[in-house]
Amino acid sequence: MDTNIVGVGVGITDRFRSVVEEKADRLSHLCPRAQGLEVKVTHRSYRNGRMEDETVELTLADKGPVVRAEATDGDKFTALDLAVDKLSEQLRRAKDKRVDARNHPRGAKFEKETGSFEGLDLQPASVEMLRAVATGEIPVVAVEEDEADYTPVVIRTKRFDAEWMSVEEAVDRMELVGHDFFLFVDAATDHPSVVYRRKGWDYGVISLATLAPPEARAAS
Numbered sequence: 001m002d003t004n005i006v007g008v009g010v011g012i013t014d015r016f017r018s019v020v021e022e023k024a025d026r027l028s029h030l031c032p033r034a035q036g037l038e039v040k041v042t043h044r045s046y047r048n049g050r051m052e053d054e055t056v057e058l059t060l061a062d063k064g065p066v067v068r069a070e071a072t073d074g075d076k077f078t079a080l081d082l083a084v085d086k087l088s089e090q091l092r093r094a095k096d097k098r099v100d101a102r103n104h105p106r107g108a109k110f111e112k113e114t115g116s117f118e119g120l121d122l123q124p125a126s127v128e129m130l131r132a133v134a135t136g137e138i139p140v141v142a143v144e145e146d147e148a149d150y151t152p153v154v155i156r157t158k159r160f161d162a163e164w165m166s167v168e169e170a171v172d173r174m175e176l177v178g179h180d181f182f183l184f185v186d187a188a189t190d191h192p193s194v195v196y197r198r199k200g201w202d203y204g205v206i207s208l209a210t211l212a213p214p215e216a217r218a219a220s
């Protein structure tokens with residue numbers, strides 16, 4: 001499996017490259033189809049350099065969807081270990097889920113009349129959760145990375161092209177990227193939606209009661 005290592009604000013030593021190669025060999029046993037591993041190491045300084053950390057981002061590419069994981073620590077080797085552990089767990093969960101799907105085919109179906117998802121372990125978002133999201137009960141402060149004033153809360157903005165898929169496919173993609181939620185456009189309803197993790201194999205889904213923009217549908 002090919003590996004590519006990029007350092008942002010930090011040099012990549014031969015020792016680190018050697019450890020990455022060992023980790024890549026471990027991951028190749030969990031994902032034999034893997035074609036390449038992208039490793040990005042980012043060094044950040046806070047409070048005028050008095051506080052520093054290293055973030056390691058891993059992207060594993062195979063014939064299916066990419067698998068991602070990241071971790072942050074004061075030491076890049078520790079951050080690498082944590083990120084590899086996360087990625088390994090995501091691969092195991094995805095494998096277990098595929099085995100469970102083969103043994104217990106669910107035939108998922110969305111019931112428009114009731115709003116339920118037959119054949120999926122999904123629970124609709126509670127009224128309390130929707131109200132909390134709408135009213136902004138949890139304050140978040142957005143800052144620029146080069147802002148002088150320190151704050152522990154940083155919002156990173158990312159933009160992705162819209163993807164049409166079923167709810168079950170969205171759950172699978174969420175597991176692979178290791179996030180607690182995944183944004184998509186529901187192929188059954190054309191509604192922008194998000195699936196999110198609850199407990200264990202339990203998931204929830206939130207949909208906006210509006211169609212996706214015509215230009216986005218045309219692009220698909």
